[in-house]
Amino acid sequence: MKYKMLILDIDDTLVPRGGGISQKNAAAIQKAREAGVYVTLATGRGYYGSSHVFRELGLDTYVINYAGAVINDTRTDKPIFVTELDNSFVQEILAMADDMNLHAHLYQGDRIVYEREHPYASAYCAALNLPYSIDSDIRKKTWQNVPKVLIITEPERVSELLPFFKKHFENRVEVSASSPGFIEFNRLGANKGTAAELLAARLGFGRDEVAAAGDNTLDLELVRWAGLGAVVADGNPDVKREADVIIPACAEDGVAYLIENYILKDDANGIMRNSGEKKDVQARL
Template sequence: MSKYKLIAIDIDDTLINDDKEVTPGTQQALEDAVAAGVVVTLATGRAYASAHKIARQTGLNVPIITYQGALVKNLLDEKVLYERYMPIDAARKLFQYCIEHNLHLQTYIDDKLYSREENQKLIDYSKLNNTQYYIEPDFEKLISQPTPKMLIIDEPDYLDELIPIFRELLGDGVHITKSKPYFLEFMHKEGTKGAALAFLADHFKCDLSETIAIGDSWNDHEMLEAAGLGVAMGNAIAPLKELADYVTASNNDDGVKEVIEKFVLSQQ
């Protein structure tokens, strides 16, 4: 038997290649892992609505980690197992700051993406994630509603400058991370892939030492650090590779397949 019982895989630039596809080789490896009794799940910053399409295409039927870990939901009956909402007072402060500094802010309510206005950032984002969006000019009325994630889109260097400002402004009840260089994301402090992985390990009665986490971006670092085996993709950012236990091939070279074959299937 493989000593690993649960594998959590990031979607973008990890499970899917640059053509946004799960290759046949990787698909086969996922199926082989499941056949070997391993729980295979996804862990993504994407909304559930966007993530579940990919999960279903790959034939998975387990709970998946979405919104960076703020929502864990069953694929079969869509039952919510774990959810953490952004603190409302912090959401208001973030909204005010974005209005004053003319920043593009978007939020998710009931798994729908909302923005105050239509612009190129929103259009590009929705194309990238294959997500429908809704425009709500009276954004203030959305802010008081529970959201698992808020997101600012801007230039990477500018976002890096904003992070310490937001940490100060929003306090330690909020988890701030970058999923991609242009995306700055805000969740509840327990809305991390690491916290969600710990929750799922407990849910499936396995130890964190029996889990594998695979990712490419900084928003994956909590789950790589929490997992028994933290794997960075060959195309991952340098800081993630430095803390990973293993660096696999890139997302265009079946890196996920390599991990499953090396650490799960060969241990049978």
């Protein structure tokens, strides 16, 4: 079997918006694990926010959280790798969000901190059952141990705001989009691709032995780095162009399709692959 490690994004790849893990995806993941494939997750979510997913799947593995800023061990509930945003960048992002009338919050471990009540923040914390605190002095404090800052806006504004923030923070901060309306900020070099490379090396897997699946720009470096990079059919067009294989949409059990038609087979018959060589991960930690 060529692919010995499978790394899956959660939202809109494994789990559809507002839904759960389908029986077909869960069964395929279990089948892959029984065949000896090391299955794990790479998500923008924090550890607590992703815990019900890996526990439902019975994964006792390392998990990539905060879009690559943290790698956690599910057996000990402790991180083995952490990278954080400098306070200067945290404050710059918060100030820009305030000036642009955008909601932004930072993470301290799995706790969310934001400046004032906002319906986006309330909905986000409720959806993931996350602990949070409101701090009116958030922009006056010096913050440490911040793996990520998140801006939440209307989904239709992301196409305008993402290029703006990418240009503003070029070569200073990682900026990417995840779920609709989410713009994520991590330390430069902290992304799913670099985290996957670190984790694969720790586990003794070569790049060519790793397959991965995602949907949005938060998954771009992971898709580029993996020996087999898959993107769901309803994923971001820019990310799809970088994929080796396009799989069915999240709601159509694309993960199960990938496992059944490629991971558990030794050839790529019947799967359309994009031309071109794999691109190296752009940033290194």
